[in-house]
Amino acid sequence: MRIAPGAGRYAVAATLAGLATARRLGRRAAVALGLLLAGAVLAFHRDPERTPPDSGAVAPADGVVSVVRTEEHDGDARVRVGIYMNAANVHVNRAPLAGRVEAVEHIAGGHRLAFSKESEHNERVHVDMARETGDYRVTLIAGAFARRIHPYVEAGQELERGDRIGHISFGSRADVLLPAGVTEADVLVEEGKATRAGETRIADI
Known part of the structure; x- marks a missing residue:
């Protein structure tokens, strides 16, 4: 493998x-x-192959949905879907939608439990993706034991739905900030739902 x-x-x-x-x-x-x-x-650190569906936004991570909420981002109402990865999950992360990498930004922070509210201030890497029909962001978040986030992509790179974007060594969480205009009514998962990176549809886009 x-x-x-x-x-x-x-x-x-x-x-x-x-x-x-x-x-x-x-x-x-x-x-x-x-x-x-x-x-x-x-x-x-296993990295199995995945077959993405033909449409929709796919999960960026294996795990369990821990967050579905609407929040403000740059003046727009945006839906966030967060997925918590436990030690048994595959920790390679994938692009929810096709697009072009606009930026990869590392943010220093703590190492609190990834499923806790305090994890909002953990070390993270933002991967900003540009699309003609709406930009989106994937955030890879370190946890209490995850001390290394390894992005695979860089600005200017074109990705397809389900392409690998990085991995987090020893746990944590991956969030998707869906494009503006997507509402919670478009979300196909709820908190507690199990997901497979690159295969589970999380939103109808």
Whole structure:
């Protein structure tokens, strides 16, 4: 199976952490622990293929919908859909709609639990997307244990619906700020709904 870029160094670190227990557990047990930890890290960074539908905005992440709300953004009423990713989910994130990357912006912040209200102030990366029929934004948000957000895209790049845009190592949340004009009546998911990145339709656009 395909693995997200950069996962190898985390697997090596996990292996070394396991081997460091050799004095307490014995050599064989330490090797087994190191391999087990490395395998868990690689499984966490798995990157399966996905087949997007022909229409609609798709989920940017595997997980559970944690937020559906309307808020003001640059003078417009915009709908936000947030998806919380737990440790068992695939953590590679995908573009909800086709478009051109306008900007990729890193915002420093804390590392609170991604499903809490305080996560609004966590470290994040905004990926702003331009479309003829309405711009949108994907925000990748770090959590309490997620310390690395890895965007794959850069300004000027053209993306199709469901293309990979990045991954978050060790957890957290991905939000979509849908284009202006989209209302909550157009949203096809509700809080608690399970999603698959690049496949689950979250809004009828």
